[in-house]
Every structure is written in structure tokens, then in C-alpha cells.
Amino acid sequence: MTESPAIINSECNNNGAEEQVAVESRNLMLTYFDEGKTTTVLDKFNIKIPKGCVYALIGPSGSGKTTYLRSLIGLKILDAGETRLFGLTLGHPLLDIPGCGLGYMPQDTALNDNLTISEIINYFGALYRIPNKECKAKAKVLCQRLGLPEESRSIGQLSGGQKRRVSFICTLIHKPRLMILDEPTVGCDPIVIEVMWQCILEIARSFGTTVIVTTHYLEEARKTDMIGFMRKGHLLAQGSPAKIMNLYKVSSIEKAFAIMVKQDKIRRSITPPSGTLGTIKENKTTLEPSKSPFSSNNTFRLKTYLQIFLAVLHRVLLIYIKSKTYLIATTLLTLTLISLSAICFGPTPHNLDIGFINNESPVEYSHSFIHSINTHIINLVEYNDTGEAEDDMKAGKIRAYLTISLDYTEKMISKLTFSQGSSKINASLASRRLVTLYQLKADMHSVTIVHYLTKALNASAWRISRHVLHHPMLAQSPILNVDPIAEPELEEDQYNSRNYFIQVFTMHWSFFVFLYLSISTFHDDITTPLYERSISAGSTPTQFILSHLISSLLLPSLISLPVMICIIDIFHATAKGSLFLTWFIYLVNIVSAIVTAFLMATMKLDMFIVLCCASAYDFLSIFCGAGNISADALPYFMKPLTWVFPNKHNNEAMIRVMVHGDGLESPLVYKTVIYNLSYILLILYILRLILS
Known part of the structure; x- marks a missing residue:
């Protein structure tokens, strides 16, 4: 029973020195629970990638490749397991990952369509703290090499393949120590793919960058130093392409992978993959502290931030x-x-045409009521009979009309002095009105009209109580209504x-x-x-x-x-x-x-x-x-x-x-x-x- 992946010696380390490990993961586990179903994404996943190696991680969709890569960056938290990068735990300040130590190209282009090619490259260059002139010079060379249009072109105007090339440039422009490329060549033509692989191999050979690439194009994996085969959340085998094919005695990566899958199905039918590997030893010599922007100098850290x-x-x-x-x-x-x-809740409406018929004869204090009406708000139009006023109101010439009672003054005095008995008041005066207002509809203008007619009636009552009854307090309301918002009340802002x-x-x-x-x-x-x-x-x-x-x-x-x-x-x-x-x-x-x-x-x-x-x-x-x-x-x-x-x-x-x-x-x-x-x-x- 084989529980750990088949490991075939790689050829990444060509100088004969002891191989240094860039990425090492042990017993990684991730399980989802959805609607009562359990889905295992990573199943006791183990992997070891040498430093300076170009490593292809291949497998069918849903095998856990992207999830594992996201966990390296810190974008995905796993249920269990341990991972070290260059001998240090994830998130260690000396790694600068996330940060300048990493170049990450996700499956999506992860660009902004509103920005131009130069703007998005300069953005990542600034994140990686590359001087602006140096960033622009590098971007120009890489854009020409990858056949991109002018740098002023908007990202939204590019094709899918061109967007991936821009995304690729943003990943390697700062020469990181670890590059993670999730299907970088999807949608690109063969010539561009060849150039992209040249760039990948150059940066690995020249700067010792460790590159992890996922791809569905298995023949592309031949270009890498090592290949890891994933299926259902665990690693089936890893090694150099040539030795993988020699081991399985096949002529292509596809055939080797097919054999691995068959063997894995048989193995799973007998017993599930299991086994615990030892704790990863910390390697403190693979990174130099001086290269990290995180130092004890708080001023430097603040400047970086x-x-x-x-x-x-x-x-x-x-x-x-x-x-x-x-x-x-x-x-x-x-x-x-x-x-x-x-405008809609604006100042008090004005110049409202209102008809009136004064039936008082002889005219006494009804003129006091008429003269008390605010002529800025209400424009009075006199009529001789209600029929004519009714016709004009229906025709829209006036908004409303009012009639003043025949004995306006007498009724007002009676109301103020209660000169008649209560029974007579209830029988006659209480049921008869001093002023009757006729309107076709009720709206804010109607409220305004009633408000100012009421004020005019109160003013008329005060004048009668003062000049006729010599007692102005009779017409004064027992309640003083003070505007809670602002005083004094403005006539033009009712x-x-x-x-x-x-x-x-x-x-x-x-x-x-x-x-x-x-x-x-x-x-x-x-x-x-x-x-x-x-x-x-x-x-x-x-x-x-x-x-x-x-x-x-x-x-x-x-x-x-x-x-x-x-x-x-x-x-x-x-x-x-x-x-x-x-x-x-x-x-x-x-x-x-x-x-x-x-x-x-x-x-x-x-x-x-x-x-x-x-x-x-x-x-x-x-x-x-x-x-x-x-x-x-x-x-x-x-x-x-x-x-x-x-x-x-x-x-x-x-x-x-x-x-x-x-x-x-x-x-x-x-x-x-x-x-x-x-x-x-x-x-x-x-x-x-x-x-x-």
C-alpha cells in the first residue's frame, strides 16, 4: 500500500549542493459542508518543491490545484496541515509573502478594464516598490516582447489573450523569489505561449525564482523541471518529465497520468489515502534577513506602508x-x-385667483374680512352671483370661490358675545357659516387658501371685538401657536x-x-x-x-x-x-x-x-x-x-x-x-x- 506520492529525484539543483526546499506542505486538509454533503478539496495533501525549480502542477478541474495555491498566499485558510516557504512558516515577515517576494497570476486576468496597460502595470510596480522610471522601462520591453499594443490602450479594449499577457507582465516585473501562475497561457496563441515560457525559464535560471505553474495543456509541462500530478485533493506523483515517462514506460505525459489515475482508483477501492508525515524542519538559512523590507526600523516600515x-x-x-x-x-x-x-416644497404659492361674492347688505365688517386677506397670496376676483363663479372655477379661470353670508357682521358679533341663548345658537347660528368656500380639488394650494382665509377671519373678528365691543381679548385664541422651528413666521414661507x-x-x-x-x-x-x-x-x-x-x-x-x-x-x-x-x-x-x-x-x-x-x-x-x-x-x-x-x-x-x-x-x-x-x-x- 502506497500512501504518500511517488517522489522521483528532480534535476532542479544542478550544482551538486544540498537541495534547498522552496515549498513544503504536509497533511493539508480542507473539507466543505454544503446541504448535508461533504466535499473534500485537499485530502492529506503532501508536496515538496525545490528552490529555483519550475514546477508544473497538473490535474483535472476540481482536483484542488487553485485551492492549494491560494493557501500558499494566505487567501484560503485550510482545516489542517502545515506549509513552509523557504523553511519559514506562512506569513513570516522575512518571506515578504504576501508582498514583493511573490508574483501571483490567478486564473482570472484580475485587471481593471477602465485602466490602461501602463496604468495597471505601474500600479503593480508601485505595490512592489519598483522606481517609476525602472518600472516603465521594464514594462516597455516586456510589452514589445509579448506583442502587446500601445500602452495607452484601455484594458477593456484588449482581447482575452492580450489581457493574460498584461497580467503575466504584472506577475514577473519585480523578479520575485516565488511565482505562482494559475493557467497563464489560456487563450494565447502558440507564438505568444512560447515567449511566455521563455520568460518563465529565464527568470527561474537567472534569478533563482521558484515557479509553480498549473496548466491543462499537459505537453506544456514538458518544459518544466518537475511535474506534480493531482487528483481528488492529493498528489499522485511528482518528478521530472523524462523520469516520469521512463518510470511508467510511456511516450507522453498524458499516458503517464492516465496510468496514475487507474492505479489511484484501485488503491482507493482498497483503502483510502492516509498516513502522517513528520513535522517539517525549519530552515533558517534559505533567506537573508537583509533582503526583507520588514526590519526593526519602524521608519522604514512606515515608509513602505x-x-x-x-x-x-x-x-x-x-x-x-x-x-x-x-x-x-x-x-x-x-x-x-x-x-x-x-421647488416642489418651496415657498408659499402666491397669486392664487379666488372668486368671492359678498352677500352682506349693507356692507359692514365683511369689508374688514376682505381687506384682511393677504393679496400677495390670494388674488380676489369679485362676482355678482355664484353661477358665474362656479362656471369660471370649472373652466379653470379661478381655483376656488367663497361666499360671504348676508348678515356677516351680526353673526360675528353674536358668536363673540353669545348674545342669543344657547338653544338658539345651536339651532341657527351654529349651523350657518360666515364664509363658505367652494373648491374642486384638495391639494397644497387648498391648504394655503384655507390657512390665509382663517387668518383673515381672525383679523376681522379682532377688529369687531375692538371697535364694536371694545374688548379685543374676546377674539384672541386661548392657545398661542409658536412655530417650533423658527420665528417669526414668514408669509412667503408658510x-x-x-x-x-x-x-x-x-x-x-x-x-x-x-x-x-x-x-x-x-x-x-x-x-x-x-x-x-x-x-x-x-x-x-x-x-x-x-x-x-x-x-x-x-x-x-x-x-x-x-x-x-x-x-x-x-x-x-x-x-x-x-x-x-x-x-x-x-x-x-x-x-x-x-x-x-x-x-x-x-x-x-x-x-x-x-x-x-x-x-x-x-x-x-x-x-x-x-x-x-x-x-x-x-x-x-x-x-x-x-x-x-x-x-x-x-x-x-x-x-x-x-x-x-x-x-x-x-x-x-x-x-x-x-x-x-x-x-x-x-x-x-x-x-x-x-x-x-
């Missing part, structure tokens, strides 16, 4: 700048939505558009425009293979998050001035407080939206489902107080939800600053700022945990 961060930031900025949808939406959509809201709605809609639309846009941009970037490839090149999730946050804030910062001009100068929003504090709350509101979007984008769901979740969040925030709805009216079990909607608190703070002129000394304002900063930091911390 900043170099990588700037590389990621530059790439993300290019994505945002080249996205026409994002640029148009951030600049025009926010201003358009705020403007439409300010619905507090300037004092409330413009501020609320500015915060609401800016929050949700950037919520939706940031979800889309972040989700698109984080779900692409380029993200994992960037991690393998040494970048971190923190750098990725901060790069997107800074890039997302760039345009809002630039358009914040036009937004402020729009709401203050064009729509005349009240602005009594500090403009800097107003701007700061506006930006804090957007940052809260952006980090919320990032958190939603990390959900492992389809983009459509994520946007549906964002819409649900939008509507729920409105009903939890972000709109013109009091959170105090919510059921007790809903009130804690208001703390996950920062825009609710931001609305209140914006109104306090702009309308009331409050500063940071106001408890509501500084508590809102503290809450938002805490919310942002908490979400960023959660994001880092998720992506790490």
Missing part, C-alpha cells in the same frame, strides 16, 4: 475619475434632487421650506445619493479578482478601505460649495449659523453614508440584492425619524433602531446650526458630531474585521 497605500489610492482614484456615471451622479444628481425638492425642508432634503439626498453610488463602486472593486491579487502583492484591507473613503470624499468636498450656494443663495434657506460648521456637518453626513455603503457592499450577495437592502434602509430611516416624522411616536421596540440612522441626527443638527444659529456649544450639535465620528470609526473597524 505609505508607498503601498499611495499605490492603492492612486488606482482607486483613477477608477472614480474614469467612471462617467459616478462623476455625473455626484455632481448633477445631488444638486438636481435638492433643487427639485426645494410651510417652512427655508427653515426646515431645504435643510432636511439637502441632508437626505446627499446621504442616499452617496450611499447608493458608494455601494456600487466599492462592491464592484471588492468582488473582482484584482482585490485578492492586490492583497497578494502586499496591500492590506485597511489601505483598500481608506483609499475608497478618500476617493469617495473627493468629489463631495468639491461640490459642497455649489450645494451651499444652491440652498442659501438660490432657494434662500435660512443660514444664521457658521458656514464652516454647516459645511462640516454636511460632509460628516456624507462620510457616514459612505462607510454605511461599504458595510453593505461587503455582503456576499448579488448587487441587485444589496441595492434592495439599501432601499429598505432608506425607507426605514425615513420612518424612524430621518424624514418629517417624529421618532418619539415610534413603538418602544423601534426606538433603538434610530441609532443606526446617522442622517436622522444630522438633520436635527443642521437645522439647529442653519436656522437657530447654534454652534458646537449646543448639546444637540456636539453630540451629533461625536455620534457620527463614533459611528464612522465603529463601521470602519467592523469593515476591517470582515475584510481581514
Whole structure:
């Protein structure tokens, strides 16, 4: 019974010295449980790859090749087993893997279609900390050698084979000590494949780079120093191509592999592969500490971190700048939505044509009522009979008409003095009206008309009580209605558009425009293979998050001035407080939206489902107080939800600053700022945990 793979001596080490091991793995296990079924991806997998060797790992789809390679980089956590690279444990600082010590080319091209050839190569060159001039010079030579078009060509305009060549250049441009190529030649023509293999062999021979290649083209494996044959998660055999064929007495790699598969089936039918190999000994002499960028010098480590961060930031900025949808939406959509809201919920409507028929004869204090009507809002048109007024209203010439009762003054005095008995009042006066208003439809204009007619009636009653009854207090309402938002009430702003709605809609639309846009941009970037490839090149999730946050804030910062001009100068929003504090709350509101979007984008769901979740969040925030709805009216079990909607608190703070002129000394304002900063930091911390 053979439990470990057949090992045939390799020819990688030609100088007669003791062979050094680049990659060694023992007893690797990975099992998935899905819908009650168990799938074993790696089954006590063992492998040893010499340093400086070009190693081909071949096997059918689903045999575990890609999973194993991802585990070397740290992108896949296994259930059990041990792996050492150059004698050191995975993630050891001296390895610089992930980082400059690795060149990783995944099955997908892992490029960004919006960037050009030069931009994507320069991006990886910056991640690997290659000087810009040196990177451009190398890129030019490699592009010419691999037959690529001009470097200004967009990645999205390239064919599949051309994209793989660009991806190949990004893998080897920094001459790493370990290269992992997952099916690098798929979709390439034979001439290009030959050139790619020349590059692979050159870098291995000239710089001692260890290269691991997976391929479905078995004849390609003849070019390598060693071949490993995988099936169902374990290694069947490994050795040089010539010795493999000699061992099985065949003329091709395909025939040798076919024999191995048959033998493995027989072996598995007798007993499952098992066996435990000894612990791998640590080899501390295969790497020189001086070559690693990680040293005890904290200044050097910080410089390295900043170099990588700037590389990621530059790439993300290019994505945002080249996205026409994002640029148009951030600049025009926010201003358009705020403007439409300010217009629709704008100042009090005026010049409303209202007909009236004064039936009082002789005319006494009914003229007081007519003269008390605000003529800026209501334009009175006099009629002699109701029939004519009714016809004009139906024809659309007037919006409504009113009739004044025959004994207007007498009825008003009776109501104010209760000069008749209560029974008579109930029987006659209470059932008869001083003024009757006729309208065809009820809308905001109707509310405006009723509001100003009521004010005119109150003014008329006050004049009668003062001049006729000599007791003006009789007409005064026992309740003093003080506007909770702003005083004094402006006749031209009955619905507090300037004092409330413009501020609320500015915060609401800016929050949700950037919520939706940031979800889309972040989700698109984080779900692409380029993200994992960037991690393998040494970048971190923190750098990725901060790069997107800074890039997302760039345009809002630039358009914040036009937004402020729009709401203050064009729509005349009240602005009594500090403009800097107003701007700061506006930006804090957007940052809260952006980090919320990032958190939603990390959900492992389809983009459509994520946007549906964002819409649900939008509507729920409105009903939890972000709109013109009091959170105090919510059921007790809903009130804690208001703390996950920062825009609710931001609305209140914006109104306090702009309308009331409050500063940071106001408890509501500084508590809102503290809450938002805490919310942002908490979400960023959660994001880092998720992506790490």
C-alpha cells in the first residue's frame, strides 16, 4: 500500500549542493459542508518543491490545484496541515509573502478594464516598490516582447489573450523569489505561449525564482523541471518529465497520468489515502534577513506602508475619475434632487385667483374680512352671483370661490358675545357659516387658501371685538401657536421650506445619493479578482478601505460649495449659523453614508440584492425619524433602531446650526458630531474585521 506520492529525484539543483526546499506542505486538509454533503478539496495533501525549480502542477478541474495555491498566499485558510516557504512558516515577515517576494497570476486576468496597460502595470510596480522610471522601462520591453499594443490602450479594449499577457507582465516585473501562475497561457496563441515560457525559464535560471505553474495543456509541462500530478485533493506523483515517462514506460505525459489515475482508483477501492508525515524542519538559512523590507526600523516600515497605500489610492482614484456615471451622479444628481425638492416644497404659492361674492347688505365688517386677506397670496376676483363663479372655477379661470353670508357682521358679533341663548345658537347660528368656500380639488394650494382665509377671519373678528365691543381679548385664541422651528413666521414661507425642508432634503439626498453610488463602486472593486491579487502583492484591507473613503470624499468636498450656494443663495434657506460648521456637518453626513455603503457592499450577495437592502434602509430611516416624522411616536421596540440612522441626527443638527444659529456649544450639535465620528470609526473597524 502506497500512501504518500511517488517522489522521483528532480534535476532542479544542478550544482551538486544540498537541495534547498522552496515549498513544503504536509497533511493539508480542507473539507466543505454544503446541504448535508461533504466535499473534500485537499485530502492529506503532501508536496515538496525545490528552490529555483519550475514546477508544473497538473490535474483535472476540481482536483484542488487553485485551492492549494491560494493557501500558499494566505487567501484560503485550510482545516489542517502545515506549509513552509523557504523553511519559514506562512506569513513570516522575512518571506515578504504576501508582498514583493511573490508574483501571483490567478486564473482570472484580475485587471481593471477602465485602466490602461501602463496604468495597471505601474500600479503593480508601485505595490512592489519598483522606481517609476525602472518600472516603465521594464514594462516597455516586456510589452514589445509579448506583442502587446500601445500602452495607452484601455484594458477593456484588449482581447482575452492580450489581457493574460498584461497580467503575466504584472506577475514577473519585480523578479520575485516565488511565482505562482494559475493557467497563464489560456487563450494565447502558440507564438505568444512560447515567449511566455521563455520568460518563465529565464527568470527561474537567472534569478533563482521558484515557479509553480498549473496548466491543462499537459505537453506544456514538458518544459518544466518537475511535474506534480493531482487528483481528488492529493498528489499522485511528482518528478521530472523524462523520469516520469521512463518510470511508467510511456511516450507522453498524458499516458503517464492516465496510468496514475487507474492505479489511484484501485488503491482507493482498497483503502483510502492516509498516513502522517513528520513535522517539517525549519530552515533558517534559505533567506537573508537583509533582503526583507520588514526590519526593526519602524521608519522604514512606515515608509513602505505609505508607498503601498499611495499605490492603492492612486488606482482607486483613477477608477472614480474614469467612471462617467459616478462623476455625473455626484455632481448633477445631488444638486438636481435638492433643487427639485426645494421647488416642489418651496415657498408659499402666491397669486392664487379666488372668486368671492359678498352677500352682506349693507356692507359692514365683511369689508374688514376682505381687506384682511393677504393679496400677495390670494388674488380676489369679485362676482355678482355664484353661477358665474362656479362656471369660471370649472373652466379653470379661478381655483376656488367663497361666499360671504348676508348678515356677516351680526353673526360675528353674536358668536363673540353669545348674545342669543344657547338653544338658539345651536339651532341657527351654529349651523350657518360666515364664509363658505367652494373648491374642486384638495391639494397644497387648498391648504394655503384655507390657512390665509382663517387668518383673515381672525383679523376681522379682532377688529369687531375692538371697535364694536371694545374688548379685543374676546377674539384672541386661548392657545398661542409658536412655530417650533423658527420665528417669526414668514408669509412667503408658510410651510417652512427655508427653515426646515431645504435643510432636511439637502441632508437626505446627499446621504442616499452617496450611499447608493458608494455601494456600487466599492462592491464592484471588492468582488473582482484584482482585490485578492492586490492583497497578494502586499496591500492590506485597511489601505483598500481608506483609499475608497478618500476617493469617495473627493468629489463631495468639491461640490459642497455649489450645494451651499444652491440652498442659501438660490432657494434662500435660512443660514444664521457658521458656514464652516454647516459645511462640516454636511460632509460628516456624507462620510457616514459612505462607510454605511461599504458595510453593505461587503455582503456576499448579488448587487441587485444589496441595492434592495439599501432601499429598505432608506425607507426605514425615513420612518424612524430621518424624514418629517417624529421618532418619539415610534413603538418602544423601534426606538433603538434610530441609532443606526446617522442622517436622522444630522438633520436635527443642521437645522439647529442653519436656522437657530447654534454652534458646537449646543448639546444637540456636539453630540451629533461625536455620534457620527463614533459611528464612522465603529463601521470602519467592523469593515476591517470582515475584510481581514
